[in-house]
Amino acid sequence: MTALPWGAMARLAGRRALFAVPVLLVVTFGVFAVAAASPFDPVRAYGGTAVLGADQETLDRLRANLGADEPFALRWWDWLTRAAAGDFGDSSVMRQPVAEVIGERLVWSTLLCAVAFGIAVIVGTLAGVFAARRPGSWFDRTVTSLAYSLEAAPVFWVALLAIWLFALQWDLLPAGGLTDTGNEKVSAGQVLSHVILPAGVLAVAQLPWFTLYVRQGVGDALAEDPVRGARARGLSERTVLLGHALRSGLLPVLTLIGSRVPELITGALLVESVFSWPGIAAATVEAATSVDFPLLAALTALATVAVLAGNLLADLLYGLTDPRVKLSEL
Numbered sequence: 001m002t003a004l005p006w007g008a009m010a011r012l013a014g015r016r017a018l019f020a021v022p023v024l025l026v027v028t029f030g031v032f033a034v035a036a037a038s039p040f041d042p043v044r045a046y047g048g049t050a051v052l053g054a055d056q057e058t059l060d061r062l063r064a065n066l067g068a069d070e071p072f073a074l075r076w077w078d079w080l081t082r083a084a085a086g087d088f089g090d091s092s093v094m095r096q097p098v099a100e101v102i103g104e105r106l107v108w109s110t111l112l113c114a115v116a117f118g119i120a121v122i123v124g125t126l127a128g129v130f131a132a133r134r135p136g137s138w139f140d141r142t143v144t145s146l147a148y149s150l151e152a153a154p155v156f157w158v159a160l161l162a163i164w165l166f167a168l169q170w171d172l173l174p175a176g177g178l179t180d181t182g183n184e185k186v187s188a189g190q191v192l193s194h195v196i197l198p199a200g201v202l203a204v205a206q207l208p209w210f211t212l213y214v215r216q217g218v219g220d221a222l223a224e225d226p227v228r229g230a231r232a233r234g235l236s237e238r239t240v241l242l243g244h245a246l247r248s249g250l251l252p253v254l255t256l257i258g259s260r261v262p263e264l265i266t267g268a269l270l271v272e273s274v275f276s277w278p279g280i281a282a283a284t285v286e287a288a289t290s291v292d293f294p295l296l297a298a299l300t301a302l303a304t305v306a307v308l309a310g311n312l313l314a315d316l317l318y319g320l321t322d323p324r325v326k327l328s329e330l
Helices: 006-036 042-051 056-066 072-084 098-133 138-152 155-169 188-222 225-232 237-275 280-289 293-321
Strands: none
Touching: 006 072, 006 293, 042 056, 072 293, 098 138, 098 188, 098 237, 098 280, 098 293, 138 188, 155 188, 155 237, 188 237, 225 237, 237 280, 237 293, 280 293
């Protein structure tokens, strides 16, 4: 058994970490710049209805307390220096530290994305492999047509359709939330029943590309000379498919995993909003509409790190599974 190239993996991760630093600087600076140009007033968003009848002096004092009059570049630098020390500031709209806001919601967003991606990988691999085994068959045509149709369907439309069908018409699954109405205690059973519908919708959004690429990759691998030679040697169809074609056919898919992370995050935000899932979607919307600089910058940095980590994971998987690729060259 070949030992894993831990040194090459560590060097690749180190290079990507160094590359991530300027990317995060640019991204967070852009967030502060865009938020400063936003038409939303952070003071009125912070005070809500309480400031509707307030005089100008009160508004100016509140604006000074929030630091809304400071140049956005100065606010960005103050946030950056504190964030480097582990202090991401306080969320003006959530009325609590940013780290607590993200910590309370990130676990539920991670659960949703993990379940959805797991379903998409399993179902997409099975559908793509069986479709590639018999190109042009009724199963292949059905899978391909369904994949292209789902790829064109907006995520929020699929979510609303799922709620109408499974929650309203058939009353099989809850329409949203994390627990049943009136139940303040979170139990594993309730979380399981409530995560099925949003995770299924998010999986459907990720399923088409995975199915189509697996079908194409495995189909191309089945036509290669090594696979034909394996069949000529009398190896079983299962051995040829799983031991040769599937491994070779999945290599192009691994490189796409990282590029799909932004779509997965965007889809998760839409799904969480439709299903009232207590993830980071609601916090992101609140931060954007309320011009909550610290929370908005932290959430954007978190999404950027997720995208960079996805790209790193894809490169590591590709380098480990394809002997032709050297990690030092990635």
